[in-house]
Amino acid sequence: MKRRGEEGEKQNHERWLITYSDLITLLLIFFIVMYTLSKIDANKYHAIAASLSKSMGGSQSILDNGGPSIVPGVGEAKELEAGLEKAEQESMERIKKQIEEYVNQQGLAGKVTVTIEERGVVVSFQDVVLFPLGSDALNNFSREIVDTVGAILHQTPNYIRVEGHTDNLPIRTGRFPSNWELSLARSATVVHRLIQFSSIPPDRLSATGYGEYRPRMPNDTDANRQQNRRVDIIVLRTKFQEVEPEAIIKSMSIPMDKKE
Template sequence: MAKKHKHEEHVNHEAWAIPYGDLVTLLLAFFVVMYSISSVNEGKYRVLSASMTAAFHGKPKSMTPIQVGAQPVSGSAMSLIDSIRPAAPASDLIPRSAAPGIPQTARSGMNPERVSSDDREARGRAMRELRALASAIEKAMAPLIDEKLIMVRRNEQWLEVEIRTDILFPSGVASITPSALAVLDELAAIFARFSNSIRVEGYTDDRPINTVVFPSNWELSAARAASVVRRFAEHGVAPDRLGIIGWGEQRPAASNDSAEGRNQNRRVLIVVLGSDRQERAISDPESGISNRLGSSSDDDVAMAIADAEAANAGVIENRTDAATATTEESAQAADNLQDDQHVVQQESGA
């Protein structure tokens, strides 16, 4: 019997390609998933989160926009005077909350001649409160003021208390030193007796900082201002009166080229506003708003208010004159048109 010949099997030298291809495919899928996770669209995520919250916890929040400013007036056509009257500036359309003790006067659409004497008295009272507040601070902080560690400045609209950070914070941190706590507590006791709004602004020099807590001077200045505000709130000052701003190395009070200049730039500025109408401009050390505790009488304020009312009254009178002139021109044009029509009729009859 003949022996069956066996078929010779060849060795497959490319068998490794199949598992290798599977491995590469899995790695590709893995990196695609990782990339998609790292680039999440925040807007879509918020929409998805809101829809899931509405589905599981109740009705969604209202997305209706809030109308800011005066609502549009419906009705008949506006008069000629209203048509030539310019639109109110944007600042007049934004309502502002009235400060305690200061009556709120409508800033748009109100005749300045109707400003009551009570409103003038309230403004004068606000000025007197700022003057009394400044006097109390200067009396309590007299030793530090003499050492140039605290400076007090005031005008008719706001009060500034500038404190060098040398007595408040160690270098590069926002924790108040134990020796400065008594100073802030004494200031808080004075502020608690009044109702003015308070804004604390933090400043640094231009030396960069890059730590885990403070990546830049922005965070450091804001944290220092927040530390002062928190101390005030803990010692009797209403939190709704307080606010903070961190300027970092921006708006220096002196040159950063010298050590003394950098020392002046490291400061905390406490701004006490006179009323809701007195919006303090952004602090500019070179503007020189006033000397320390510069005085101004209530008569000066009354004269300034009277001048403003007279100017506004002149504007209204000019607008009325312009409207009258426009009306007269329209009447004259109508008369001329009637004369022309009469002439045409006579010529047609002829």
């Protein structure tokens, strides 16, 4: 009986080790979480917040207005981010104004539109402004237009996307088997011009062809089809640059001869 009592008493004395080990584990987890929060990436935080807000159908994320942060640095990062967004908005408004002034001077109002959308500044050219029907060749006047707009766009560090669009009238030539090829060829022509004569770095540019599949208007009248035949130059907001692939070798460039 005495031996059994001694063994029971010994076991009771060692039970505190279990509680102690649990406490140490919880403290370790706590400090890991706190360290992770202190290293939070403000850009990723904003992207996650915006994504959650959009998926929940809200116009503004609750994470952006959750009161002062208890995590050191997060509040300052959000203030810096807000300041950068404001500066970017002002830059885009300045670009829009400069291009609109040029468009009005050239009498191109109605054929060239400049708008600020969620994705950025969109400069939209009706195809007759830049290209003859069914062609991807710039003439002297259209080259001057692209060069002037390119000089304005050169001041921004943002990514620039050039999009080609057509109507739904089929095209089948030796050079352009379909509207896909025509729309892409036109956007590529504009991109090459921006690189050659506006000195915009190639790694900030991309060319896309949508063919007839991103119409502005129904392709049921000549006037509507004219609206759909266009080339758009988009200055992307910084938040949309996160989905753009980054170059592994930043020093790569595309050598080109400056030829007409």
